[in-house]
Amino acid sequence: MADRYPGYNVLSKRNSVSWNDQTRAVIDRRMAIDPDKHTFFTDQEWPTVQAICERIVPQPVDRAHPAPVAAMVDEKLHSNGGDGYRDARLPAMRDAWRRGLAAIDGEAKSRYGCRFHELTGLLRDDLLKAVQNGNVNGKAWRELQAKVFFKKRLLHDIVSSYYAHPASWNEIGFGGPASPRGYVRMNFDRRDPWEAAEARPGREERARAENAGVG
C-alpha cells in the first residue's frame, strides 16, 4: 500500500513546542518497550500472543521500529490498570486473557493437532475468524463467550495498544498527544503547519515537502 503520509514522522514533533516534558516522558517510555519482554504472559502463552498480534495488526516487514504490540498488551496486563469498564459477560481482564489464550490453543490442537503459533498464516486467520463468529466447540469456551472475548477483550487490547504507538501514528497521519500544542485550523480540509499532510493522488511530492516541515 502506498504511503499515505509520505515523509511524515511524528517524532519530529518531539522537541518542538508541540510536546512538553510530560508528553516526551510518556512517549519515550512507550518507545523503549522491549518487544520480547513479557512479565504477565507465561513462556507458554507468549508465542500464542505474538502470533495473534501479528495476524490482527500486521506490520510492514521493512518498518524500522515496529510497534511491540504483544509486549504492550503484556505491560497493560502486568500493570493491571484496567480500562475503567468491562463487559459483564467476561471475567476480569487478566483472567479473560489467560482463559482465552488457553481456549485458542486448545481449539488449534483439536482442529489441527498443533498449537496456534505453529499454524500457517491462513490457518491462524481461519481459527481467529471462527473465534470471532463463535464457531468454536472446545470445553474452554463454555466459561468464556468466544464472540465477546474476541471483540471486547482480544481485539480491544491489541488494537488500542497498536494505535498507542508512534509507528502507527505515522501510518495514519496522527499527530500524537496534543499536549500542550493542540490544533487551530478546525475546518474541513484545513491543516496546521504541525499536522501531517495527506498525499492525494498526484500531490505526493507536495505532501512530502510539507511533512518535512512538521515539527
Added chain:
Amino acid sequence: MNRAVPALDVVSSFALAGAAAAMLVRPRHLSAITRSPIVPVAYGLTRRAAHSLTRRVVPLRPAPRPRRLARLIARVAPPPAATQRAARRLHGSAALLAFSVLADSAVEHYRGSFHNRAMYAPLITAALTLGGSLFGLGDRRAARHPLRDTIYGGAAATGLAGLGFHAYNILKRPGSLSWLNLFYAAPIGAPMALALAGLLGRGAEQVRGTPHRQRPSVRGLPAGRALAALSAAGLAGTAGEAGLLHFRGAFQDPFMVAPITVPPVAATLLATAALFPGRLISHLARWWLRLTALLGFAGVGFHAYGISRNMGGWRNWSQNVLNGPPLPAPPSFTGLALAGLAALSLIQGEHHG
C-alpha cells in the same frame, strides 16, 4: 515647517514601497485581486464618494463690513491651528485603527490559510492606510493630499467589501445565521474597523482641507458632529463585537465585562455631546473617552495574559496567539476614542467659536 515632516514622509514612503514590493513579489495575488469583479465597483464607489465629499463646503455669506466679517469668522470658524490639530488627531486615530486591522487581519487570515485570495486585501489596504495616516500625522500643511484621500477611500471600500465577504462566510456554513457561526466563522464586525479607519481618514482630509474662514464640514454636516456620530457608532459596534466574542469566552475573567460597559457609555456621552453641546457633557465625554482609550491599551495586556493562561502559555505561541484572545484587537477602542476626542474638540470650536 516641523522637522518631523520629512522623516514621516520617508516612513510613509517606505510603507507604500513595502506594499508595492509585496505586489511585485506576489504578482499573482495582485492580479487575482485586480481581476475581481469588486474592483470596478469599488473604484466607482470611491470615485463617487470622493466627488461628493470634495464638493461640499459650507460657503460663507459675503460679509458686509470687514469688522463684522472678522467677528463672524471668529464665531463660526475655530482657530485654524485647532482645526489642523484635530485633523492630525484624526489621522492618528486612523493610523491606530489601521495598525489594529493590519495586525489582526494578518494573524486571523494567516490562521485562515489565506484560503480566499481576497484575504490579502485588508493587509495591503491597512498597510497603505497606516502609511498614509502616519504621513498625514506628520504633515503640517493645511491641505488635503490626493494620495491619502484615495487610500482612505480604498480602505473604506475594502472594509465594506470585507463585511460582505464575512457575511458570506457566515451564511455559507451549515446552520447559516446561527450563534455558532457568529462565534466561530469570520467575525462580522471586524472589517468595519478598516472601513472606519478609511472614513475617519477621509474626515481628517476634509477637516484639514477646510478653506480659511470656513467651518470644517463633512458631507455637508458640521465636521465635529459628523465625526462624533461616526466615532460613537464605531465604539458601539466594536463593543458589540467584543460582547459577542467575550460571551463566547463565557466572561471567564471579570475584566472581560469592561469593553461592553466602558465604550458604550463613551459612545452615549459623545453622541449626547454632539447633539446637545455643553461644557459639562463635553467634559464628561472627554474623560470617559480618555478612559476608553486607556482601556484599549490595557486590553492588549489582558489579552497577553489570556494567551499565557492557555495550555503551554507563551512558549506555545504558535497555537495560542491564533487560538487565544486576539492581541491586536483592543487598540481599535483607543483609535475610536481618539477620533471621538478630536471630534469633541471640533464641536467645541463649532459651538463656542
